[in-house]
Amino acid sequence: MRVRSFADRIGEFLPLSASEREAVEQVQGRSRSLRRGAVLVRENDRTSDLYVVSSGMMMSYVLLDDGSRQILRFLFPGDLTGASALAYAHSPECVAALCESVVCLFDRAQVAEVLARHPRLALALTAIDQAERAAMTDRLAGLGRTSAQARIAAVLLDIRDRLRRGGEDVERGFTLPLTQEEIGDASGLTAVHVNRMLRQLEEMGLIARHGTRVILADEARLKRAAKYVDRLSRVDLSWMVPAGA
Amino acid sequence: MRVRSFADRIGEFLPLSASEREAVEQVQGRSRSLRRGAVLVRENDRTSDLYVVSSGMMMSYVLLDDGSRQILRFLFPGDLTGASALAYAHSPECVAALCESVVCLFDRAQVAEVLARHPRLALALTAIDQAERAAMTDRLAGLGRTSAQARIAAVLLDIRDRLRRGGEDVERGFTLPLTQEEIGDASGLTAVHVNRMLRQLEEMGLIARHGTRVILADEARLKRAAKYVDRLSRVDLSWMVPAGA
DNA sequence: CGCGTACTTGATGTGCATCAAATGGTGTGG
DNA sequence: CCACACCATTTGATGCACATCAAGTACGCG
Numbered sequence: 001m002r003v004r005s006f007a008d009r010i011g012e013f014l015p016l017s018a019s020e021r022e023a024v025e026q027v028q029g030r031s032r033s034l035r036r037g038a039v040l041v042r043e044n045d046r047t048s049d050l051y052v053v054s055s056g057m058m059m060s061y062v063l064l065d066d067g068s069r070q071i072l073r074f075l076f077p078g079d080l081t082g083a084s085a086l087a088y089a090h091s092p093e094c095v096a097a098l099c100e101s102v103v104c105l106f107d108r109a110q111v112a113e114v115l116a117r118h119p120r121l122a123l124a125l126t127a128i129d130q131a132e133r134a135a136m137t138d139r140l141a142g143l144g145r146t147s148a149q150a151r152i153a154a155v156l157l158d159i160r161d162r163l164r165r166g167g168e169d170v171e172r173g174f175t176l177p178l179t180q181e182e183i184g185d186a187s188g189l190t191a192v193h194v195n196r197m198l199r200q201l202e203e204m205g206l207i208a209r210h211g212t213r214v215i216l217a218d219e220a221r222l223k224r225a226a227k228y229v230d231r232l233s234r235v236d237l238s239w240m241v242p243a244g245a
Numbered sequence: 246m247r248v249r250s251f252a253d254r255i256g257e258f259l260p261l262s263a264s265e266r267e268a269v270e271q272v273q274g275r276s277r278s279l280r281r282g283a284v285l286v287r288e289n290d291r292t293s294d295l296y297v298v299s300s301g302m303m304m305s306y307v308l309l310d311d312g313s314r315q316i317l318r319f320l321f322p323g324d325l326t327g328a329s330a331l332a333y334a335h336s337p338e339c340v341a342a343l344c345e346s347v348v349c350l351f352d353r354a355q356v357a358e359v360l361a362r363h364p365r366l367a368l369a370l371t372a373i374d375q376a377e378r379a380a381m382t383d384r385l386a387g388l389g390r391t392s393a394q395a396r397i398a399a400v401l402l403d404i405r406d407r408l409r410r411g412g413e414d415v416e417r418g419f420t421l422p423l424t425q426e427e428i429g430d431a432s433g434l435t436a437v438h439v440n441r442m443l444r445q446l447e448e449m450g451l452i453a454r455h456g457t458r459v460i461l462a463d464e465a466r467l468k469r470a471a472k473y474v475d476r477l478s479r480v481d482l483s484w485m486v487p488a489g490a
Numbered sequence: 491c492g493c494g495t496a497c498t499t500g501a502t503g504t505g506c507a508t509c510a511a512a513t514g515g516t517g518t519g520g
Numbered sequence: 521c522c523a524c525a526c527c528a529t530t531t532g533a534t535g536c537a538c539a540t541c542a543a544g545t546a547c548g549c550g
Contacts, residue, residue, distance in 0.1 A: 013332075048484065062382060062383075062386045064386065064390055064391070064472060065472065068390045069390075070385060070386035070389045070390045072382050072385060072386075083371075083375055083378075084375045084378065084379055086368065086371050086372050086375050087258075087371075087372035087373075087375035087376050087379075087480050087481070087482065088375070088376075088379070088476075088479055088480060088481055089479070089481040089484075090479065092379040092382060092476060093382060108484065109484060112368055112485065112486075115364065115367065115368065116364030116365070116367075116368070117364075119360065119361030119362075119364065119367065120361070122360065122361075122364065122367040122368075122371075123331065123357055123360065123361070123367075125371070126328075126331050126332075126367075126370070126371065126374070127331050127332035128332075129332075129371070129374055129378075130328055130329045130331050130332035130333070131332050131333075133328075133329065133374075133378065133381070134329055134332075134333070134337040136378070136381055136382075136385070137307060137317050137337060137338060137381075138307075139385060140315060140317060140381070140384060140385055140388065141307050141309065141315035141317075143385065143388040143389045143433065144315045144388045144432070144433030145309055145313045145314075145315045145433060146309070147537080148537075148538065179495090179496065179497090180496075180497070181496085185389075187389070188388065188389030188390060189538075189539090190538075190539060190540080191496090191497085192497095192498090192499090192538090192539075192540080192541095193537090193538055193539070195497065195498060195499085196498095196499090196538090199498085199499095211547095227309060227310065231333075231337060234333055234334070234335065235332050235333060236332070236333055236334040237332065238334075239293065239334075239353065239354060240357065241357075392505080393505075393506065424527090424528060424529090425528070425529070425530095426528080434506075434507090435506075435507060435508080436528085436529085437506090437507075437508080437509095437529095437530085437531090438505090438506055438507075440528095440529065440530060440531085441506090441530090441531090444530085444531095456515095
């Protein structure tokens with residue numbers, strides 16, 4: 001099973017000095033295992049922790065009063081969530097495990113202290129945040145202005161990219177770790193319509209499916225269908241001052 | 246005309262020490278005036294500045310290749326935008342003025358330097374960011390899972406709240422500074438349907454309209470229709486260490 | 491083997507888009 | 521001051537994308 005620390009994640013954005021890396025690793029908090037379906041945080045829970053996914057796959061979502069659900073984000077190893085604890089006493093969203101997962105809990109006061117002593121880390125965190133914000137704006141535009149087919153294509157590409165960034169081999173297809181209902185809750189559609197769109201993408205030859213495995217058969221056309229933009233590869237922190245000792 | 250500096254905005258979240266306030270005010274950069282419709286940043290522009298709206302009203306948005314537009318955020322005096330410059334060399338979104346406006350430009354390197362010397366400011370900025378992220382999740386859930394009527398109601402309440410926070414008197418109604426097309430681009434609807442929904446809200450007695458002015462006639466029911474949550478009033482930074490000298 | 495959960499497929503309904511045209515307000519040039 | 525153009529708003533008619541409802545099928549697991 002893939003495991004990544006938060007230091008690894010920050011390191012992807014910004015080379016860390018030895019003392020910075022040490023500072024991040026020292027704040028490493030308690031681990032907690034979750035089985036599929038387990039809810040780590042409920043909306044409105046009083047929380048003062050931030051979470052980093054160590055292994056597995058999770059999601060954050062909100063529930064509306066009519067019972068419907070909007071998935072906000074899928075969380076993969078290395079991803080930070082619960083940063084809203086830095087501004088709110090109560091969580092604005094739920095977090096739950098999509099499969100067996102392990103998370104690491106950090107107390108916000110400790111995080112704040114480390115950031116105060118290592119300004120570059122604070123900036124790196126801000127940069128990570130901005131990258132996620134950009135991803136979120138893409139999702140917003142997708143929900144507001146693209147077709148069902150485009151949204152499904154976007155979900156498939158997103159999951160594929162993030163599995164790959166986690167080191168999985170996805171070139172010959174991958175097992176989609178989501179039910180069609182979950183895909184629907186992420187893309188603002190019903191499970192039934194997700195099913196039809198998957199079939200449509202299959203009939204168009206953009207993807208192939210064998211049981212639970214998916215192969216992105218015609219990636220170029222799939223990206224066009226999804227109005228895909230690879231933002232992560234464009235992160236650029238080169239303007240930042242280099243690490244000290 | 247209402248004017249607010251960025252220090253004012255941060256101060257709403259966190260009481261600043263004299264030296265902190267001074268630090269923020271010293272980095273105050275060049276001002277720039279924009280007339281209605283003027284585009285400050287185009288998507289993919291090379292930028293290294295952050296912007297704070299001083300007066301007026303602006304918006305950030307993305308354009309899709311089919312020509313449609315998704316408005317991501319409305320920007321009011323005191324609001325920060327362009328923070329993506331901290332992570333990207335090229336802007337992921339456009340920014341334009343909705344009426345005569347003034348913005349203040351900050352170079353990211355200067356901002357980074359001030360944040361490094363004043364850790365509490367960095368944390369306050371992170372908190373502001375989190376508050377905006379929470380607002381964005383609400384919009385995401387709105388686009389994915391609520392009806393056209395609810396989205397329009399949400400836009401009206403949002404604009405009202407933010408005008409009020411800027412010190413306008415909105416209790417006896419306010420002039421909606423948006424065309425119906427803009428409301429549609431923010432809520433993922435067509436201008437025609439926005440019109441019908443406004444009429445519907447009017448017929449239901451939730452709002453009243455006279456010319457360009459809108460009155461939120463039955464606020465309680467309007468909030469229920471919008472599935473409204475007032476997140477801003479819940480920001481809580483009391484856990485943070487108090488200001489030094 | 492039987493049950494629950496996910497997936498699949500068809501029939502029908504509806505919310506919003508699209509197309510089209512009329513109305514009203516506002517600024518501009520004559 | 522009026523005529524005109526331009527834009528936002530309004531309203532109606534029609535169409536389609538996606539939701540909803542309803543059955544079935546396949547698969548994993550006690």
